[in-house]
Structures are given as structure tokens and as C-alpha cells.
Amino acid sequence: MSFAIDAGLAKRLASLRELGRARIRPVGLEADRAGHPLPPEHPFFAELLRLGLGRTRWLGGEDTGQEEEPPQRRVGEPPASGGERDHRVGGERDHKPGPALTGVLISEELAYWDRGVAVAFPGPGLGEPPLLAMGTPAQRERFLAPFRTPNRPRWASFAMTEPGAGSDVAGIRTSARRDGNGWVLNGDKSFAANASRADWIVVWATVDPTLGRAGHRAFVVERGTPGLGDFKIEKKMGLKAYESTSFTLRDCRVPDGNLLGGEAHYAAADGRGARQAGFKGAMQSFNATRPMIGAMAVGIGRAALDTALAFAREQDRLGDPRVRDRLERIHRKLRAARLLCWRAAWLADARRGNVLEASMAKAAAPAAALEAAVLGMELIGEVGGRGDHLIEKLFRDVKAMDIVEGTGQIQRVLMARQLVGLPRD
């Protein structure tokens, strides 16, 4: 058992730390003061490209960047406290961090400096996982190749959520109708990150709402497609650096080649697995990202802790046991939350079931981080009321972490399905 971060990853984290201090936090504060997202032409984005960031992790060709899906634990099986199976390879443990753990650690560090800016980073973003998981080689080439060495900051986006359907993705109403050698999409999408600046958006629609998940199809809708429009950049409580955008699809016609995975992906077999391929494609990316959202919450909470600590030190208040008590509690809860995130990611990397553990991390970390910001505000007192202190911004930013990718309540539903077989209806 080890809780150590390997040297290679520590080096990456150290360089992110420098970028964070020098650029990420300042531009995050800039966007927060301005009250709107960093514009696509902001020099910060071009800087990121020069640093080699903002690219796809797709290597080209047949690479899917994906591990096979981890086996899911069944209800009644005891939660893995580690060690049911040994994952030694050739007698030696593999000490390289897996992609999930790497993602969790990097997410925490980025969010420590500014979570909103981290989401605004150019790149294929959440549009990438479905391309890698479901896309045909031709689709990956067509849509991801421009992100390999982009000549300008490019974004892609992912649109599942609708005004009437959040975590219950089976409830989406955006319709996809076959029409000759293409499809016609109609519906409303909400809160899609970076959508108005995206080269393309992965849009989820249904061919028949009565089919539930089996009716889902994912389409790549390209910028400028007639019928794609009404982009509305939402005004948010926090995380102002990136755009959360709602848009509409009005008789929006996309060619056959833009159906992710092609017809074969959805209709190849009559087995249940294949019928739900569309939904599974979406859930795959969700399962991988839950521990990352937890880690981002830890990052925000950590920023609140350090800022509160610095404030108390400056004001010479560390002798007050009430101040120390608050700091100790913040520190301990964040530390425990971080370990929950690490465990969920480690299980994913080891290809073991992690539905329960991922939801635990996603449920626990935002609560710990909110408490960090709340206690941090108490600690700075009236200074927090001014509206110009970093902790006040973190207090607004952090709330979203308990909402995105499934609220804390949804996580508890998922946990209860694992723990007590909570029925779905």
C-alpha cells in the first residue's frame, strides 16, 4: 500500500503549479471581476497552445485512448477495501500512474488555481471521450485530428443536459429523425461548456423517447450547421471564466457520417448491451469523470484553506483555538475527500468496479470543499462580505461541484443501488 505520487507526475504537477500561480489564478480573477467568460481570443489561450496544452490525447489511427470498461460490482458484494485481486504484472507492481489517477491529481491542482479557467482550456474537452469510445476511425480522424497540433485555440463541446433532463439522461427530448442520407435534429440543450466557441458539439438525441436509453443517438454537430443557434451564455454565481451555454437545434440537418459510431454501433446486435450502446457511451465518460469532479472540489477547498490560513497568520489570529479548530476541520475533511477520490480513480485504473467508490468521492468532496469555503468566510469575517476576496469567489465557485455530473443526491441514489439494491422505479 502506498500513498506516494511518483516522480514523473510530481514534475508535471510542479509545472502546473507554476502555470497556476503565474497565469491561471490571475486570469480566473480577471474573468470573475469582469463577470463574463474569457473571450476565445484571450492571449492566455494562445499561450497554452505554445506550452503544448489544449490538444487531444488521441494518438491517431486506431488508438481509442480507452481501457476496457471495468467490471461492475453486483449488489451485495462487499465494497472493495482493496486487494480482492492482485494486479501485479510479471511479478512486479506497475508503478506508473494510470490515466484516472493522473486525471484526478491534475484536476485537483488545476482547480486549486482556478476551476473555471481549467474548464475554459482549449481542447476537445468532454467531447473527446465519446469520440474515443464510440467514434469510428474515420470520425476520430475527421474530428480529433485538428486538435493534434492546433494552429489556433480550438474547442469542442458535449451537450446532453436539457432544460428538463439532467442526471436522468433517459429523459432527453431532443429528437433525431432520419431524413434521406442524414438526420434532422430538433430540441433545446442547456449548460454545455464552451459550446458557442466549439468547432463541434457532441449532441445527444433520441430517435424515440418511448425507447428510453435504447433510443439515444450521439451526433457531432459542426459549427455553422444551419439550425444550430440561439447560443445563450448563462450568467452564473461563480466559475465565470468558462462559458456554460444553452442552444437550440431547429430542423438542424446533419449528414450520416456525423452519427457517432455509425448505425452499426447502435443496431449491430439485438443483445441488451448493444441496444444500450448509446447510453453506455455517455455513462462511460461520466463514470470516469466523477472522481475528477471530486478532486476539483478538493482543489477549490484547498485554495480556501491556504487563503484562510494566510489571512489568520497575517492577522495574528492563529493563537485562537476557534481559528485553529476551523482550519483543522477543513484540512482533515479535505484530506479524507482526496483519499476517496484517489481510491475511486485507482480502482478505475486497476479496471475494477468503482461505481460505489466514484459516487462516494463525488458526494463527499464537494461537501468538504463547501465547508472549507464556508468556514473560510467565517474566518475572514466581514472581509468576506466585501465581495472582492478570493475566499468569497471560492465560496461561489465551489457550489457547482455538488451539482455537475450528478448532484450529491443523485450520487446517493447510485450508492444506494449498489449498497441496498435501491429499485430504479
Add this chain to the structure above:
Amino acid sequence: MIDLDLDPELELLRATARQFGAERLRPREREFEAARDVDATTRRAFAEIGLAAVEWPESLGGAGLGALARSLVLEELGAADPGAALALDPLGPTFYALAELGEEPVLHEIARPLLERPGARAVLVWNGERRIELRAGRARGVVPWVPADRPDLLVVLDADSAAVIDDGIEALPLRGAGLRAAGASELRLDGAPVRRWWVDPRGARRALARARHYVASLLVGAMRASAEFSREYALQRVAFGRPIAHHQALAFLIADLATAVDAARLLVHEAAAALDAGAEADALCAAAFAEAAEQAMFVAPNAVQILGGHGFMQDYPVEKWMREARALGLLLGGVDAAREDAGQAIIGEPEPLALVRP
């Protein structure tokens, strides 16, 4: 890199402890509680498989394994019967004070006679508030409660020193709030001779950290058992046409109990890894103790709640785990002292949770 798997030998150790707890302790917990002790047969069986000795040096008949190994065993014993776990351990956390502050020959001189006398008990008392006055080789003061009926040996630990007392210990029996299987008494020292007194602040801090880790591991066991038992009960008990576990108020609570147990265990394991690596672990152990004690007071009372009226009755084990968890969290200065130590460690650092050193 981060790796949460256990070595196969630790897996085996954990399975052994789990089996011992399930077969030898859990079925007889009320008997032990009433007798204020475990019986000689159980004690012999426990000594034979060497579960108390996993962390002791080989020269003392131990396995020389580390804090993680000990923690795994204690969690399993705590999940069965925390009181019996203390009753079965002749040295308990005094081992840490003897090992950290005393030289190895002294450890032998003091510990071996206890190991040779079945049922002997050593008790560690945290003297942070100076309830016991040590002067001129004598100890005076009152300890309101220790989980033992007649301690054979007392180690009085404070921030700088440890004192060993094995004579003149007056023990007044108490009913005890929890952990009755280990006994309960008030200790009075009226000029008891101090057999050894070591001054070593570093050793004392480390002894306290390891003792906290010991108790935290038992707490994780007790709350795990509470959470598991109440989860299984909630799947059996039907109300308003379905298992109560399928009413969302309880389903969510059950999810939160499971999370609390895992969060506390992860902190305990992280502290164990630091102890076993010889790294600075005082603050980690203090935080693990505080988290385990706090979360146990979330989990155990809610387990009673899930069982409703049955939970309050002594036919079920959950009320006992609630009392035992509360009692464990009061040891070694309790949550306040642990939080104070953890807090003091934080305020000296600019970024106490940085992933890479600033």
C-alpha cells in the same frame, strides 16, 4: 505510486483476524460484557494465533510487522467486539510508549512478565492535563476511568515523558459506559512508586501518535460493524410495503454511513503508511483519530436509529457498538486533544495540503 492493494500476507492476516472475530468474539460479546473479561479458552486461542503480537519485535515473540498490519487486525477485532479486543491485548498501546521511550532490554524486562501471566493487562494513560503528579519518584492523582479492572502495569504518558508504575495502583471498580469486556475502574495513585521515568519529547509524541492510531483502528472496526449490521437489517425489515432500505431517507443515510466508514479508514491507512515508512506521522495519526472518533459518533448512533426500537434493545449489537465507540473516542485525551495537535501541525505550514512541495 498510489497503490491501495494489500500484500498477500497482509490479506491473509486480515482474513485470520476477521475469522477469529466472527467465530470467537461476536457470538459471545454479551457474555464477555457481563463477565467483564474474556474467558481463558478464548484468550489462549488468541495468543496462539499471535494477533496481539503482529507489531511486537521478534525478540518478544512478535511478528515485527508494522502499523498497517496492526491496524488491519484491530479493525477486524473492533468490528467484532472492541471491549474484548482490549481485554485480549496484554500490552495494548503501552507497547508504543515502552518501545519508543525505553531501550529494548527494558521493553523485555517490563513486558515479558505480563506476557507470561495470562490475563495480565497494561494500561496507557494520557496525562496531558497533569491529573497525575510525578514527583520524587512517586505518582499521585486520580484517573476517572480506564478500560481495565485491575491494571497490572500503568504507563503515564505526557508530551515529554513516560512513567512506568506497577505497584501501588488502587483500582475502584466502575460499571463502565462501554468496553466492559475489558473491565472499568477508577485509578487512584497515592504515592505509587515510579519504576521507570523516561524524558524524551520526540519519543513521547511518537508513542502518542501510535496509540491514537491503535484506537482509531478499533473505531473504524466498530463503525464498520455498525454500518454493515444496520444495512443488512434495513434490507430485511419491511415497512409500508418495502424494505426500509428502499425508503430514500434511509437509503441515503446508509450511503452516508458507508462513506463515513471509508473516509475514516482511508485516513487511518494513510497514517499507517507514513508510520511504516518512518515518516513524520504525528499529525496524520491525530487527524485519523479525530476523524474516526467523530465519524463513529455519526455512524454508530445512526445504526441504532435504523434498527428503531430493536436498536435500543440489547438483543442486538448496535447499542453496544454505539457505547463502545463513544468510550474509545474518549481515550488519550479524546477528540479535543487530537484536533489540537493536528491543528498545531497545520498552522506552521504555508500550504498544508499541497500535492507537491511549494
